[in-house]
Amino acid sequence: MANSKTGEKTSAKTGSASGNGKKTSGSGRDSNIFDPEKAQQEYNKRKKSQLEAIKKTDKEILSEMLYEMVLGRRFEEKCAEVYRIGKIGGFCHLYIGQEAISIGVQTQLEDRDFVIGSYRDHVQAMVQGISPESVMAELYGKADGNVGGKGGSMHMFSKEHNFFGGHGIVGGQIGVATGLAFAQKYKETGGVVVCYFGEAAVNQGIFHESLNMAALWKLPCIYICENNKYGMGTSQERATSISSISSKAESYGIEGEFVDGMDVMAVRVAARRAIERARNDSAPTLLEVRAYRYMGHSMSDPGKYRSTEEIKKYQERDPIILFKDSLKEAGVLTDEEFEDIEKRAVEKVAEAIEFAESSPDPDNSSLLTDVLV
Numbered sequence: 019m020a021n022s023k024t025g026e027k028t029s030a031k032t033g034s035a036s037g038n039g040k041k042t043s044g045s046g047r048d049s050n051i052f053d054p055e056k057a058q059q060e061y062n063k064r065k066k067s068q069l070e071a072i073k074k075t076d077k078e079i080l081s082e083m084l085y086e087m088v089l090g091r092r093f094e095e096k097c098a099e100v101y102r103i104g105k106i107g108g109f110c111h112l113y114i115g116q117e118a119i120s121i122g123v124q125t126q127l128e129d130r131d132f133v134i135g136s137y138r139d140h141v142q143a144m145v146q147g148i149s150p151e152s153v154m155a156e157l158y159g160k161a162d163g164n165v166g167g168k169g170g171s172m173h174m175f176s177k178e179h180n181f182f183g184g185h186g187i188v189g190g191q192i193g194v195a196t197g198l199a200f201a202q203k204y205k206e207t208g209g210v211v212v213c214y215f216g217e218a219a220v221n222q223g224i225f226h227e228s229l230n231m232a233a234l235w236k237l238p239c240i241y242i243c244e245n246n247k248y249g250m251g252t253s254q255e256r257a258t259s260i261s262s263i264s265s266k267a268e269s270y271g272i273e274g275e276f277v278d279g280m281d282v283m284a285v286r287v288a289a290r291r292a293i294e295r296a297r298n299d300s301a302p303t304l305l306e307v308r309a310y311r312y313m314g315h316s317m318s319d320p321g322k323y324r325s326t327e328e329i330k331k332y333q334e335r336d337p338i339i340l341f342k343d344s345l346k347e348a349g350v351l352t353d354e355e356f357e358d359i360e361k362r363a364v365e366k367v368a369e370a371i372e373f374a375e376s377s378p379d380p381d382n383s384s385l386l387t388d389v390l391v
């Protein structure tokens with residue numbers, strides 16, 4: 019669980035990691051850097067400010083972020099492994115390659131904030147504080163899963179941890195998030211809402227309706243488009259007329275920002291700005307965070323629409339390796355510390371599997387409870 023939901027050494031509540039509150043690392047309007055080489059060039063240019071941001075951040079938070087990223091990766095790899103031997107049934111969408119997004123955003127949220135997303139939800143649920151044990155038990159369809167084994171991979175949920183799903187309808191969560199943000203404002207909680215969705219979801223009417231309403235009513239919602247280049251087997255170029263999702267913010271008169279989703283510090287800095295805008299000014303933001311989905315759309319995707327060379331090219335900018343190397347360069351991580359993080363993550367995943375294996379099946383009496391249709 020991400021328990022270090024505090025901020026930088028200077029102040030948790032003011033300023034970005036770079037300290038000046040301006041748009042800095044890895045962000046802009048349309049950097050159109052799906053080309054990994056261009057992305058790396060751009061990354062190298064801002065490396066100095068990234069290292070400065072790292073040095074200004076508490077070491078404890080940085081280690082927690084790295085641990086969460088490694089835990090997410092090892093957890094999802096294990097999911098793939100046990101799915102293949104039939105331990106997990108139904109759909110299963112993995113987050114491998116996109117870890118920097120939820121970790122960069124959610125490790126700086128407060129207890130009063132809400133998170134909601136799509137079916138690619140295991141890691142987001144864990145960063146929100148739902149235990150790996152209960153996420154794995156849910157995947158196994160067991161009684162100790164966070165929704166009693168009846169939701170499965172796509173429907174993680176916890177009122178206690180303010181995680182509002184896990185939604186299977188593409189874009190459906192965008193409308194729910196907007197309602198949640200209205201509730202936060204109406205009840206004057208001071209909380210914000212983080213809403214994740216894929217780049218294919220922005221072509222749904224609900225995206226337009228929600229952002230229009232959020233702008234009009236000044237709702238504290240952070241709309242985060244996790245642009246992983248594909249919607250199932252269809253690339254973004256084939257499905258969306260405009261390559262820059264973040265520029266769509268202009269249509270609603272709200273702030274939009276593009277972020278390199280392989281750089282967790284860039285995500286953190288941009289998310290900080292959006293969180294402050296939501297919390298202090300009750301204003302929505304659209305963040306487009308570009309990453310790359312390493313695995314198929316789901317475990318049943320044969321992946322014939324892209325080559326292994328393409329995947330390898332993106333993996334060269336692996337978010338965990340980029341972050342680990344930067345931490346080492348900034349002098350805040352040793353090889354031994356990284357090995358310890360790896361060890362703890364692998365052990366935690368083993369515990370989650372053991373827990374799921376020994377958890378009972380849901381009782382027959384639960385068949386007709388929580389059924390809404």
Ligand SMILES: Cc1ncc(C[n+]2csc(CCOP(=O)(O)OP(=O)(O)O)c2C)c(N)n1
Pocket residue numbers: 136138186187188189215216217218219220246248249250311315
């Ligand atoms: C309303 C609706 N239409 C179609 C689908 C089928 N579908 C499931 S996932 C998906 C692609 C979504 O891609 P994206 O939004 O980019 O998210 P990603 O899977 O890449 O995270 C589609 C079309 C659906 N679940 N809901």
Ligand SMILES: [Mg+2]
Pocket residue numbers: 216217218244245246247248249250
């Ligand atoms: Mg996508």
